[in-house]
Amino acid sequence: xxxxxxxDLLGNENRRRILRLLAQRPCYVTEISDALGVSPKAVIxxxxxxxxxxxxxxxxxxxxxxxxxxxxxxxxxxxVSPYGFGAKSAYPASSSLDIASCRYVSIDVSTDDxxxxxxxxxxxxxxxxxxxxxxxAQRWVQGRLATLHDALTDEVEAGLAVDDRPGTADHGDARxxxxxxxxxxxxxxxxxxLAERLGVPLxxxxxxxxxxxxxxLVSRENGRWTVE
Numbered sequence: 001x002x003x004x005x006x007x008d009l010l011g012n013e014n015r016r017r018i019l020r021l022l023a024q025r026p027c028y029v030t031e032i033s034d035a036l037g038v039s040p041k042a043v044i045x046x047x048x049x050x051x052x053x054x055x056x057x058x059x060x061x062x063x064x065x066x067x068x069x070x071x072x073x074x075x076x077x078x079x080v081s082p083y084g085f086g087a088k089s090a091y092p093a094s095s096s097l098d099i100a101s102c103r104y105v106s107i108d109v110s111t112d113d114x115x116x117x118x119x120x121x122x123x124x125x126x127x128x129x130x131x132x133x134x135x136x137a138q139r140w141v142q143g144r145l146a147t148l149h150d151a152l153t154d155e156v157e158a159g160l161a162v163d164d165r166p167g168t169a170d171h172g173d174a175r176x177x178x179x180x181x182x183x184x185x186x187x188x189x190x191x192x193x194l195a196e197r198l199g200v201p202l203x204x205x206x207x208x209x210x211x212x213x214x215x216x217l218v219s220r221e222n223g224r225w226t227v228e
Contacts, residue, residue, distance in 0.1 A: 001053045001054065001089075002089070003076060003087035003088050003089045004087060005053070006053065006074075006076055006087075006089055007076070007078070007087055009049060009050070009053055009055075010076070012046070014036065014038055014042070014046055015046050015049070015050060017036050018032055018036065018043070018046055018047065018050065018056075019050070019055065019056075019070065021035055021036070022056060022068060022069055022070050023070060026059070026067045026068060026069035027067060027068060027069075028065055028066065028067050028068075029043050029044060029047070029066070029068075032047075032068070047068055051068075054071060054072065055070065055071060055072070055074065056068050056069065056070055056071055057069060057071035072091065073091065073092045074089060074090070074091060075089065075090045075091075076088075076089050076090075077089075077090065079142070081142070081145075081146055081149075082146070082149070083145075083146065083149040083175070083179075107130065149178070152178045152181065152182065153174050153175050153178045155178075156174045156175075156177050156178045156181065156212075156217070157174035159215055159216075159217050160173065160174055160177065160211065160212075160215050160217075173208070173211065176204075176208055177208050177211060177212055177217075179198055180194060180198070180205065180208045180209065180212065181212070181217070181218070181227055183197045183198060184218065184225050184226065184227055185227060189224040189225055189226070190223055190224060190225070191205050191206050191209060191225075194209075194225075209225060216228055
């Protein structure tokens with residue numbers, strides 16, 4: 001299920017309450033109904049939607065009673081900023097991933113190869129602290145991104161506001177042109193690739209490229225664009 005559908009699904013407060021309860025322990029329908037003060041019929045309806053989304057699963061115990069539990073780990077991230085809105089879902093990485101090979105990551109992720117309770121509890125606590133640190137780092141990165149977007153937009157706006165050249169732009173044009181420049185630097189060197197990356201019609205990108213080229217901020221050779 002894509003992130004937009006997950007947002008719609010989790011927009012319901014009772015479904016979030018059900019997941020919060022199941023995160024503590026598996027439950028029967030009647031247990032969920034009693035804990036949340038919601039009718040069993042309504043609970044069954046919510047569970048069905050969560051099951052269809054792959055977020056919960058059911059099992060039948062020895063007493064032939066069906067209980068529900070969360071079926072997978074999932075992280076749903078929503079970003080809202082003056083420069084974009086988006087949502088993305090992420091599932092746990094493969095255990096074979098070498099996190100030490102990640103370019104910007106320098107952390108101790110070693111664990112004790114033991115089943116000793118004290119060591120396991122210590123590792124659990126250490127990784128909970130790591131999760132908090134990564135969350136703080138992510139917030140810092142988001143702040144830096146906004147600052148860099150502002151700075152790039154200001155520079156582009158200054159570059160476009162040349163009175164003796166045609167096509168002087170407003171602030172909205174400058175912001176979009178800044179995104180075009182960032183896209184070129186990210187490797188989207190053709191108008192088609194830029195349109196795909198930015199999710200806008202091709203003519204809109206072509207107009208922005210023409211404006212940038214008029215003011216000497218980009219150049220084109222064999223259909224490929226570069227930042228000057």
